[in-house]
Amino acid sequence: MEYDVYSVRKDFPMLNQQIYGRPLVYLDNGATAQKPLSVIECINNFHTSKNSTIHRGIHFFSEQATEEFENARKTVQQFIHAEKSSEVIFTSGTTGSINGLAWSFGERFISPGDEIIISEMEHHSNIVPWQMLCERKGAVLKIIPFNDDGTLEINKLDTLITVKTRLISVMHISNTLGTINPIRAIIARAHANDIPVVIDGAQSVQHTGIDVQKLDCDFFVFSGHKIYGPTGIGILYAKEKWLHELPPFQGGGEMVNVVSFQKTTYNEPPVKFEAGTPNYIGAIGLAEALKYLTKTGLSGIAKHENALLEYGSQKLSELDFITLYGQAPDKSSILSFNLKDVHHYDAGMIIDKMGIAVRTGTHCAQPVMQHYGISGTIRASLGMYNTQEEIDTLISAVKKVRDMFA
Ligand code: PMP
DSSP, rough: OOHHHHHHTTOOGGGSETTTTTTEEEEEEETOOOOHHHHHHHHHHHIIIIIOOSOOOOHHHHHHHHHHHHHHHHHHHHHHTTTTTEEEEESSSOOOOOHHHHHHHHHOOOOOOOOEEEEOOGGGTHHHHHHHHHHHHTEEEEEEOOTTTSSGGGGGGHHHHTEEEEEEEEESSSEEEEBBOOHHEEEEHHHHHOEEEEEEOTHHHHOOOHHHHHHHHHEEEHHHHHHHSTOOOOOEEEOOHHHHHSSSSOOOOGGGGEOOOEEEEOOOOGGGGOOOOOOOEEEEEEEEHHHHHHHHHHHHHHHHHHHHHHHHHHHTTTTTTTEEEEEOOOOOOOEEEEEEOHHHHHHHHEEEEEEEEOEETTTOOOHHHHHTOSSSSEEEEEEEOOOOHHHHHHHHHHHHHHHHHH
């Protein structure tokens, strides 16, 4: 079936609005995506007639909620093709997943002098937790650089890896440059040296889908709110063997087996890693979003978004007053740019007044800005419901900004 973006748009009530008297053009999907009605209704229904906390009660609603929560885990498992649903841990989001993992992995496996490799294009959420770990343990953070076109200098990896390398953590798709990183090659090289790999999939699952078994990554993390699901929920996928080796990163609630003042023993994964009352409604809402994506068809979505990206890149590169950042041959859904002699913030304010939501600034990737010696960019990040006409609206807004500053 042909992908019909206009019928998809009808599923997203947020899009059907005017701001400043103009139809909303929402191009900030890299920050957060809008939710289809099925997700909104699912959450609303749960609050209205099903709410009860999971795991703790034997009453009707608690059992029903527990079943829906565990079914949500299975939906995530199927979506990312994990071998077992117990390899799927619910967290608060990508940042929560990486922080938890960095603490836990650090406690078990990192000693003074050990090395962790990340890349120069990472989001702060995949930099700072590792930096904090390195400071705590006296370990060393090493960086894979990137080329000006936004591609990783992957040939440097072999010299960065040493006998002291304990972990590599890289983003699948850059939230600033749109680069699709060669994570299969990175994982293969890491595994040849017995090094586990974390993949930050915050910007990839919603565009490309994922098969964690084929990819063979050790850990994969993403956020619900960027994949058309609710905020405050995310996933830490880990291969089963790690979940037995790693200590829990939070204590309390149902993550225990026996608690006494002398000693506490832990529950089996995934519960071992889900201390406190989990965001069960978030998890159920996330599963609903994944069902929506699956029903709509991931390949149709990807094809549509790729066509939009190509169109937008072409239109922007025709403008001689625009600098585009991130021109990797393998790229996804992000258009990062600046207008010559116009501050990104000023441009963003004017673009906003034309009804277009774009992001301006560093996009939580200050090292990327440092690479180019700039203070920020304007970023249009595309989603499944964006249209070619919306790109045209953006292009005319950008031209108007240029005219105003001429
Ligand atoms: N990694 C990447 C690549 C991101 O784009 C983001 C969000 N912009 C994050 C991590 C952090 O995600 P969250 O704020 O949902 O934890």
